Amino acid sequence: MSVNVGMALVQAYKSNIEIGFQQRGSRLRSTVRNETQNSEFDFYDRITSTAAVEITDRHGDTPLISTPHDRRRVTLRSYEWADLIDRPDRIRMLADPTSPYAENAIYALGRTMDSLIISEATGTAYTGKTGGTTQTHPTTSQIAVGYSETSGTSPDSNLTIGKLRRARFLFDSNEAVMDGEELFFVLKASQVQSLLRTTEVTSSDYNSVKALVAGEVDTFMGFRFIRTELLSTDANNVTTCLAYPRSAITLAVGADLDVDIGPRRDKRNSTQVYVSATFGATRMWEEKVLSIACDDDL
Numbered sequence: 001m002s003v004n005v006g007m008a009l010v011q012a013y014k015s016n017i018e019i020g021f022q023q024r025g026s027r028l029r030s031t032v033r034n035e036t037q038n039s040e041f042d043f044y045d046r047i048t049s050t051a052a053v054e055i056t057d058r059h060g061d062t063p064l065i066s067t068p069h070d071r072r073r074v075t076l077r078s079y080e081w082a083d084l085i086d087r088p089d090r091i092r093m094l095a096d097p098t099s100p101y102a103e104n105a106i107y108a109l110g111r112t113m114d115s116l117i118i119s120e121a122t123g124t125a126y127t128g129k130t131g132g133t134t135q136t137h138p139t140t141s142q143i144a145v146g147y148s149e150t151s152g153t154s155p156d157s158n159l160t161i162g163k164l165r166r167a168r169f170l171f172d173s174n175e176a177v178m179d180g181e182e183l184f185f186v187l188k189a190s191q192v193q194s195l196l197r198t199t200e201v202t203s204s205d206y207n208s209v210k211a212l213v214a215g216e217v218d219t220f221m222g223f224r225f226i227r228t229e230l231l232s233t234d235a236n237n238v239t240t241c242l243a244y245p246r247s248a249i250t251l252a253v254g255a256d257l258d259v260d261i262g263p264r265r266d267k268r269n270s271t272q273v274y275v276s277a278t279f280g281a282t283r284m285w286e287e288k289v290l291s292i293a294c295d296d297d298l
Contacts (some may be wrong), residue, residue: 156296
């Protein structure tokens with residue numbers, strides 16, 4: 001039971017319940033491939049490229065090209081949220097608290113979904129016929145915190161135009177983005193501010209980023225930016241940003257957000273707000289998920 005519920009009791013100067021500052025739900029769900037899954041484990045198949053064979057004779061045998069075929073495993077995980085509102089407290093409240101409590105819970109589950117997508121984007125993927133083979137995120141799909149477009153040793157940096165150019169080059173050189181497929185770049189507020197500091201005020205690139213901060217546009221250098229403060233930051237204050245197209249990550253949902261509000265007979269008929277969901281995620285392609293290390297202190 002929430003021990004702070006008394007703060008919402010009716011007083012002369014307050015008649016409603018405010019929800020505190022937070023990311024309100026998932027921001028990344030729409031950026032990944034969404035699937036419905038009905039079992040604890042499920043597999044999502046992939047095939048990789050092949051090459052055609054030149055015909056050099058007449059009436060020869062038809063060549064058979066073996067198509068490389070493997071799969072990725074998704075494991076469903078269940079999450080829940082619950083809180084109690086005592087009947088006497090509810091009576092003394094001018095505003096019905098159940099709706100804000102449920103809304104707050106839905107926001108929490110949405111953030112949990114984003115955190116799972118972020119961790120699975122660069123985490124260990126499970127492949128093979130039974131999902132018993134592990135695949136780590138390779139260094140070839142990582143852009144170091146000290147990356148520089150010039151040769152030689154470079155100091156650490158936050159998000160730079162050079163890192164964006166490198167990410168775009170890696171996608172293009174690997175043919176990792178299908179024609180017309182949208183590219184997403186997941187970053188924190190620190191990286192947006194870094195772009196503002198490292199570009200010229202008079203350039204059209206700067207104007208685009210400035211408009212991004214103002215909420216007027218959300219694209220820059222071919223990427224659509226998605227800001228979230230849920231990205232992983234290490235002890236040195238280095239944040240791992242992500243860049244990927246929608247086909248790079250699969251989100252499998254076993255049970256979508258389910259909200260149940262009702263009395264708990266074993267808790268003196270207190271109202272319980274209960275929200276649950278079941279989902280899982282995996283990285284489908286190593287070449288399609290880039291991690292970009294950025295120093296938040298710079």
